[in-house]
Amino acid sequence: MMQRCQTPIADAILLDYWARDLPDGSDLDRVEEHLFACGDCTARLDGIAALGTGLAALVRQGRVSGIVSRAMLNRMQRDGVHVRMYSLAPGETVPCAVFPGDDLIVAALRADFSSVDAVALSVTGSEGSPFRQYDNVPIPGPNDELFWATPAAVVREMPSMRLQLTLSSTGAAQEELGRYVLEHSAP
Amino acid sequence: MHTVIDSSDGDLARAVAARGPGESGAAESELYRRFAPRVRLYGLRHLRDEDAALDLVQQVMLMTIEKLRGGLVRDVDQIASFVLGVSRSMVKDQKRLDWRREKLREAFMVPDTVVAPAGDMMLDADRLERCLARLAERDRMVVLLTFYAERTAGDVARELGSTEGNVRVIRHRAVDRLRACMTSAEVGQ
Numbered sequence: 001m002m003q004r005c006q007t008p009i010a011d012a013i014l015l016d017y018w019a020r021d022l023p024d025g026s027d028l029d030r031v032e033e034h035l036f037a038c039g040d041c042t043a044r045l046d047g048i049a050a051l052g053t054g055l056a057a058l059v060r061q062g063r064v065s066g067i068v069s070r071a072m073l074n075r076m077q078r079d080g081v082h083v084r085m086y087s088l089a090p091g092e093t094v095p096c097a098v099f100p101g102d103d104l105i106v107a108a109l110r111a112d113f114s115s116v117d118a119v120a121l122s123v124t125g126s127e128g129s130p131f132r133q134y135d136n137v138p139i140p141g142p143n144d145e146l147f148w149a150t151p152a153a154v155v156r157e158m159p160s161m162r163l164q165l166t167l168s169s170t171g172a173a174q175e176e177l178g179r180y181v182l183e184h185s186a187p
Numbered sequence: 188m189h190t191v192i193d194s195s196d197g198d199l200a201r202a203v204a205a206r207g208p209g210e211s212g213a214a215e216s217e218l219y220r221r222f223a224p225r226v227r228l229y230g231l232r233h234l235r236d237e238d239a240a241l242d243l244v245q246q247v248m249l250m251t252i253e254k255l256r257g258g259l260v261r262d263v264d265q266i267a268s269f270v271l272g273v274s275r276s277m278v279k280d281q282k283r284l285d286w287r288r289e290k291l292r293e294a295f296m297v298p299d300t301v302v303a304p305a306g307d308m309m310l311d312a313d314r315l316e317r318c319l320a321r322l323a324e325r326d327r328m329v330v331l332l333t334f335y336a337e338r339t340a341g342d343v344a345r346e347l348g349s350t351e352g353n354v355r356v357i358r359h360r361a362v363d364r365l366r367a368c369m370t371s372a373e374v375g376q
Contacts (some may be wrong), residue, residue: 011359011362011363012355012359013334015355015359015362016340016355016356017232017360018232019333019339019340020337020339021339021340021341021355029309032229032271033267033268033271035225035228035229036198036222036225036229036267036268036270036271037268037276039221039224039225041222042224042225042228045228046224046228048216048362048368049228049231050310051310051315051334051362051365051366051369052313052333052334053237053310053334054310054312055315055319055330055331055335056334056335057312058312058315058316058319059331059335059336061312063312063316064319064331065320066320066324066327066328067328068328068331069328069332069346069347071332071346072331072332072335072336075336098210117348128218129291132325135323135324136323136324136325137324137325138324138325138328138347138348138349139348146226157230
């Protein structure tokens, strides 16, 4: 008789298993033995797998907003995502637009991140109206750029506007690291 | 009435083993229905390719049924272990083949073609996009590095200047939030 699982594998373990974070050996073997004998836990793992597959599909379509790492961007480009990148130094104003075939628009914001672990990025529209706010963004290793991504489909719907971006460190100091301006022209 | 659906895995394997080809159709079908998703997930976990995982299901289940019919499965009550063993062996062979192909590709510079896996859009992509956007930046970066870039917790920790343990906690919490969001009425269609 098929029964519900009496000793379900914890969600955290299933997630570790799927993310290849269970080292080869007894733990991995035990989880796989259990999964092959248990429909309930297999179904739960399938839920994690489907979520992962769905997330990866979104990224491959350029449907990702917010801060992305350089490694992510490289992988997306390798996977065929058409990325249009605008590079800005502190104090710089750069005209920008979206073009047919673009999947993802990225602003590469240069700054000195040598003494910060995390930053906040504030994006405001005309007359300082809030547009986007990203807090506590980790800065990976030695890096001199932060990549802010917006799906091209979103940018295509935006009117012509001036976006002001302000990067500041988080924590007690909250020091401003740079201000940048994107002059967006609607298609 | 006792049906094949009520049978244990061992009972199903016994029914397949006791009869000739084609005589135990219902038991074979139920065995396939039960184990195919498990083999598919195993294949997806180890090969990270939906097509390869589906091929694995066909090969493993075919071999399992043939071995059962031929009386070559020593302990039918341990059929799950048998199917896992066959899956492991076939994935190992597949990885060896992939490694050889990769070496050939490197040698002859055959250009890559990128094809999206067949099962990509099983979830509501629009809703998932909205749910992803609701996560905090750090959480979002962790789940994307895990599921898209296929980084382990250690890799993600190095990339984000965190610890492996912290990444695991963030990842678990973020996945919980995404799942809750995917079923929440608040997010809407």
